[in-house]
Amino acid sequence: MRAPLPTPLVTVEVADTLRRGVPAVLVAFPGDPARVGPGAQDVVDPADVSGKAGATSRQGRSWVVGVGDGTAGDWRRAGASLVRALHADAERSGATTFDVRLPGDVAAQAVSAFTLGAAVGGYRFKVTAEEPPPRVKSLRLVTDVPGMADVVREANVLAAATSLGRDLANTPSNVKDPAWLAAAAVKAARGVPGLRVEVRDERWLAREGFGGVLAVGGGSVRPPRFIELTWPGTGDDQPHLVLVGKGITFDTGGISIKPADGMHLMRTDMSGGAAVIAAVVGIARQGLPVRVTGLVPAAENHVSGSAYRPGDVITHYGGTTTEVTNTDAEGRLVLADALAYAVRNLAPDCLVDVATLTGAMKVSLGLRTGGLFATDDDLAARVAASGARVGESWWRMPLPEDLAEDVRSDIADVRQCPPGPGGITAALFLKEFTGTVPWAHLDIAGPARADKVYDEVVPGATGFAARTLIALATTYTRPNTIG
Structure with missing residues (x-):
């Protein structure tokens, strides 16, 4: 290539x-x-x-x-x-x-x-x-x-993160599988002092009980990976920001297969994971005084005799069970594992996930604005302000209590695709795996891809959200404060 x-x-x-x-x-x-x-x-x-x-x-x-x-x-x-x-x-x-x-x-x-x-x-x-x-x-x-030299230096870091996010998402999926994405994360972090990357394979995922990632990746001959990037910060008493990015390196929809029109664009279905990788590298390059962990559950959602099915019940990391109703809603299943892993093992002060999750957000907000869901008003304000500083637009969406009960399943703890507004119910599903940690969910299904030139964007993957995450880390101090 x-x-x-x-x-x-x-x-x-x-x-x-x-x-x-x-x-x-x-x-x-x-x-x-x-x-x-x-x-x-x-x-x-x-x-x-x-x-x-x-x-x-x-x-x-x-x-x-x-x-x-x-x-x-x-x-x-x-x-x-x-x-x-x-x-x-x-x-x-x-x-x-x-x-x-x-x-x-x-x-x-x-x-x-x-x-x-x-x-x-x-x-x-x-x-x-x-x-x-x-x-x-x-x-x-x-x-x-x-x-101005410092200003330009910081802007170049933002540019490099945007470009890396675009590179990862634009790479064709005959090249880019979960193992390739993991190797690309290792390569991107190489030479950045203090930044560590650990890659876990399908055997580790099975041993630890990552049922969502294994189910989604089970239909492909190219097995899943779990990528963990760690920036320890610059001191002992620093807040811990955990970023989680959807890393579906190609999405056929599985047994609930997608229409042929537009499926070729699914090489960019790991844009959330790309944004997280690019952001953590950018944060580490600047040596920011905040501890940051980036988690990217990476899998390929394919059709085969070993693919998971509608009606299956899968067990996520930590034990929560999910009734599968649509294998094309795979992103929330891999994110659920990663969110549960973060809550149980990493003691985050703040948790943010990023994903090309629902077509509903494209209908709601168009192709240039990301959907922002949050359990914490101050975190929501900080994300939106961070995006505004770096030229990325976000619009806060609700998490209505009257819809939360619809996430419950008759045959499992939760169901994957509750009825109702798709972007909101997907967020309510993810919320089940975040515990009491202040959490934000960024749905970038619209702005992650472009089909024409505008502003600094060109056709293809846009690298959207990487700059927001860097700006968020730059201003992050403690939960319930805005830097």
Whole structure:
């Protein structure tokens, strides 16, 4: 397979001087005429400059990019649009490095957003025998505002996490099975001081009683894995954040088989697990003073004589039993094992799971907003605020008590697919395995994939949620506080 991992990203750096002979990029704000920042004298045709966020134009050897009203979203869109335009120009023998002249009063939030957009906006994943085309390699942000090097460094960590999440999810499933995903997690963590990865196989899962993971993975000749990443933090008395990500490396739906249309997209059904792996690596790279454990139950949901069936009763880690009613609702079964394992063994202060769980959330919230369920108001507020800081949108959904009783089963402790609103009842099922730990469930079935370009997103896996998890860890102190 010729798709080098990790995918190379545009390098974004900070400097206080322009380089001789290197083409410049100027920023513009809307107006009549548009207002151009430092270097305005190099604009050849002012009529070709709108200042609208993401609008780009070539001006001789220089380029101009609009940053709109100057919000973080506008700057992120500008960085992404600029890099896409420069990539296209590089393919026509254009330059591959540029100096971006920033305004003297540029804010840290704007620089962070622009860096993120520029780094991942031109992301490209393609399995091909052809040599990759020329691409822009680096941008140098020219500013004398102090502290921007640290801002850019942190934004590059967010970009790398987004890209890693995309890489893992985009990899075709003839390559990516549970063992491959586990090996990729080990490789991603290699060289990050203090970060540990432990991979458990199907024998360990059977011995420990992970009935959900074993049932879902039982129809495939490629057995399941349980991936545990551990970042110990930087001290002894630190809160413990546990992240759990769904790692279904391909989902046929099992015996409750999916329609053929769209099944090819199920290579991205482990986007939640990818987000967790990418986030823990990013947290460790920054050396954040919080203890973090990432759990990824990984399995392939296939059809065969050994596949689990509707009507089966499975026993999860810890002993809770589940009546299976739909083998295509497999994600909640593997998450249940991992959540129970976390509660029983890891003593978390806070528990967050991430999954492409229900099509119902795509109907409810569309394709750009993640569903947020939580048992703790402060945790919900912290997740939403963390997403807003890094350009990921969340909408809190309810956990109504009147629907909770529907999770009970006549022949087991709980049933897998209670009647009612699908996204909510799935969350209520997972809640059964979280004990009294403050818990949030992030359903990313909509925003985990894209079919067109917008902002810093390109078609394919988006890497959604990885940045939110890093931002959550960055601000995390203790439960019931918002950093």
